[in-house]
Amino acid sequence: MEQSKNLLRQLPAVDQLLRHPLLQELSRENRNLVVAFTRQVLMGWRKRIRSTGVEPPGIEELVMEIRARYEACNRSNLQAVINATGVVLHTNLGRAVLSRAAAEAALMAARRYTNLELNLETGRRGNRYDHVSGLLRELTGAEAALVVNNNAAAVYLSLAALAAGRETIISRGQLVEIGGSFRIPEVMAQSGTRLVEVGTTNKTYLRDYEAAAGPDTALLLKVHPSNYRIRGFTHEVTTAELVDLGRRLQVPVMEDLGSGFLVDLQSYGIGGEPTVQFEIKQGVDLLTFSGDKLLGGPQAGIILGRRELVDVIARHPLTRALRVDKMTLAALEATLRAYRNPDLAIKEVPTLAALVARPEDLRRRAKRLHSLLALAVGSRARIGIKEIASQAGGGSLPLIELPSWCVTVIPAGVTVEELAGRLRQTNPPVLVRLQEDTLILDVRTLLPGESEELARAMVEALDGINDPSRET
Incomplete structure (x- = not known):
């Protein structure tokens, strides 16, 4: 004492x-x-x-x-972090990184007055959606377009506007739950439509939709299964088949595409997802998808389709509650403009650039990061390099593994779990993968200049520098 x-x-x-x-x-x-x-x-x-x-x-x-x-x-609660996980559209890390043009457009909109709802030619009130609707029509071939704050909102609003109090038919195998406990049946119930599920979990046929349809049927709905897949003994109705049935029944067909590609990446070995343009050509009456996934833009829910249907949705009272702000519209417009030249979009939109990065280029980047780390940490960790597989993330391209390269770190005197925890406290924080007692740094998701930052963060973490303010 x-x-x-x-x-x-x-x-x-x-x-x-x-x-x-x-x-x-x-x-x-x-x-x-x-x-x-x-x-x-x-x-x-x-x-x-x-x-x-x-x-x-x-x-x-x-x-x-x-x-x-x-x-x-x-320090701001919302911080820039280094994504070394190899997950391109990491939901917890904000999904798509904006292109330079989109970021500059959003900054302009944030710092200046804009003609958000002003027609500069007439001097009268304009429509905020006019800034992107023309581009969306041009790029996709759709008759009309509307933008809300995310794809969940797009689905909810479309169902509320077009099918409240009436029936919407959907395959039982598409009643999925995706991230954040977003469940299709619950969204449908909240929208006011009556869910009619057809088929079985693994097999649904066109005759199932046809048998369930009646005078009170408002929509035939097709939903992208996100990360969920059934393999083996399966059967599902194609978009073209559903559209043909919709025409015969005079019932609109709505598709929630989920991610939404605007450029075909088959030549880069990335398939399995239809483009928005292809689905519009199939004849769907209404299509929704996300702005911050494969499009590589800001968070938004994009609604495309027949003009009379989109007009009904636009007039719904919920549209105002779910509308996007000027920064989102500015960033989305800049992102869409890049797609007028698909080759340019692949270079300038970070999401696309990360997805199509060639293994040989990733190997060179990994070797450079290896050299930086080996020099910085010395004997405090064993640094290696190896091939690995990256993922698109965000419920996109779930069946595709992207060949990549990574730097491996096995620290001395500390567990990889503890090192990963310390890296989350560095400035900037670093997010990694752990695999078989090894810390993995996948270079696919590193942005320009982040290799040097990562090396400094690794030294800080290995030195055991924690934020004293977290101590009791």
């Missing part, structure tokens, strides 16, 4: 710490915060000394801890 009291006396007073030049400098920004963190740090050390009898730190160490807490408090 006496020893603990002696150790406690060695801690400086609050006023003594506040006279330190560094804390005086910070106090000019926000003295109240500096005083609060100074007291928190001293209280934490008092508890530690009483419980463990540890020697108290010196003034300089205490000041660094106070500064770290202050800086952490002023």
